[in-house]
Amino acid sequence: MTNEKYMKEALKQAKKAYQIGEVPIGCVIVYQDKIIGRGYNKRNTKKTTLAHAELIAIEKASKYMGDWRLEDCIMYVTLEPCQMCSGAIVQARIKKVVVGTMNPKAGCAGSILNLLQMQEFNHQVELVTGVMEEECTEVLQGFFRDLRIRNKKEKADKMSQKGNCEGLTTEP
Amino acid sequence: MTNEKYMKEALKQAKKAYQIGEVPIGCVIVYQDKIIGRGYNKRNTKKTTLAHAELIAIEKASKYMGDWRLEDCIMYVTLEPCQMCSGAIVQARIKKVVVGTMNPKAGCAGSILNLLQMQEFNHQVELVTGVMEEECTEVLQGFFRDLRIRNKKEKADKMSQKGNCEGLTTEP
Numbered sequence: 001m002t003n004e005k006y007m008k009e010a011l012k013q014a015k016k017a018y019q020i021g022e023v024p025i026g027c028v029i030v031y032q033d034k035i036i037g038r039g040y041n042k043r044n045t046k047k048t049t050l051a052h053a054e055l056i057a058i059e060k061a062s063k064y065m066g067d068w069r070l071e072d073c074i075m076y077v078t079l080e081p082c083q084m085c086s087g088a089i090v091q092a093r094i095k096k097v098v099v100g101t102m103n104p105k106a107g108c109a110g111s112i113l114n115l116l117q118m119q120e121f122n123h124q125v126e127l128v129t130g131v132m133e134e135e136c137t138e139v140l141q142g143f144f145r146d147l148r149i150r151n152k153k154e155k156a157d158k159m160s161q162k163g164n165c166e167g168l169t170t171e172p
Numbered sequence: 173m174t175n176e177k178y179m180k181e182a183l184k185q186a187k188k189a190y191q192i193g194e195v196p197i198g199c200v201i202v203y204q205d206k207i208i209g210r211g212y213n214k215r216n217t218k219k220t221t222l223a224h225a226e227l228i229a230i231e232k233a234s235k236y237m238g239d240w241r242l243e244d245c246i247m248y249v250t251l252e253p254c255q256m257c258s259g260a261i262v263q264a265r266i267k268k269v270v271v272g273t274m275n276p277k278a279g280c281a282g283s284i285l286n287l288l289q290m291q292e293f294n295h296q297v298e299l300v301t302g303v304m305e306e307e308c309t310e311v312l313q314g315f316f317r318d319l320r321i322r323n324k325k326e327k328a329d330k331m332s333q334k335g336n337c338e339g340l341t342t343e344p
């Protein structure tokens with residue numbers, strides 16, 4: 001129940017990314033049953049790789065806690081974190097991560113690697129996956145479907161413009 | 173020669189961290205023979221795990237480039253990057269990383285893992301290690317030596333204060 005409650009909040013964040021044309025990934029960080037950090041992907045908007053949803057949420061949660069250690073915090077994130085975000089989760093000593101859908105091509109919480117639970121590091125993170133998986137997958141699929149349609153349309157428009165121009169130059 | 177030139181700049185950054193009582197790690201990012209991002213560790217000062225030297229330098233370099241992609245950039249860093257920073261380097265598609273000294277207990281550019289060169293990711297980073305290794309090791313060793321002395325002194329002061337107080341309470 002709690003997992004779904006906060007994953008819905010992470011999904012709300014993902015939809016904010018969708019609205020500004022960013023890959024829809026959202027994240028919230030919870031401490032003592034209160035959201036203390038929210039974030040959504042803004043990589044293209046902010047023009048920095050550090051604008052992943054998880055890092056934005058970690059920055060805000062750290063500000064709230066007044067500490068770089070987020071030891072009693074739980075992160076809810078719609079997509080399995082990449083290597084950078086998984087690394088940040090371990091570095092911030094987040095207690096637990098709840099993931100919506102996995103990212104088989106790039107995820108580092110079990111897909112390519114499991115950076116969250118490596119015994120070689122000085123902190124291991126509890127991990128729950130597959131919470132509201134269908135909704136978290138759908139928001140991503142919807143985004144990429146729209147993107148394909150848009151790209152196809154743009155290409156068709158360009159081709160048609162090109163055709164018109166060529167028509168103009170070949171006509172007397 | 174160039175490696176030494178820029179590692180000296182990274183060391184200057186590390187020394188800035190030293191001066192504010194932070195673990196002395198420094199970093200610069202170079203594009204077309206120009207430093208476009210500098211950073212030094214401020215984790216305790218800024219109270220966020222995102223204030224590692226490398227992430228600060230990436231943020232600044234991205235701002236300079238106006239792009240999250242740092243494809244033709246070279247990073248010089250005094251200590252082998254952790255899992256978060258190695259992940260950020262791959263995500264930012266930095267071309268090459270030059271490392272001063274390795275971090276056998278936590279480094280992720282060859283020690284625990286080599287996240288920079290995993291074939292499973294969509295980007296691999298050229299890697300040079302051991303540039304000005306002695307100087308980069310010495311600045312860290314000096315810091316921890318000072319810290320031990322300071323901690324020992326504080327402990328001794330506390331013990332002596334405690335002794336005085338106990339003396340006061342047992343006297344009539």
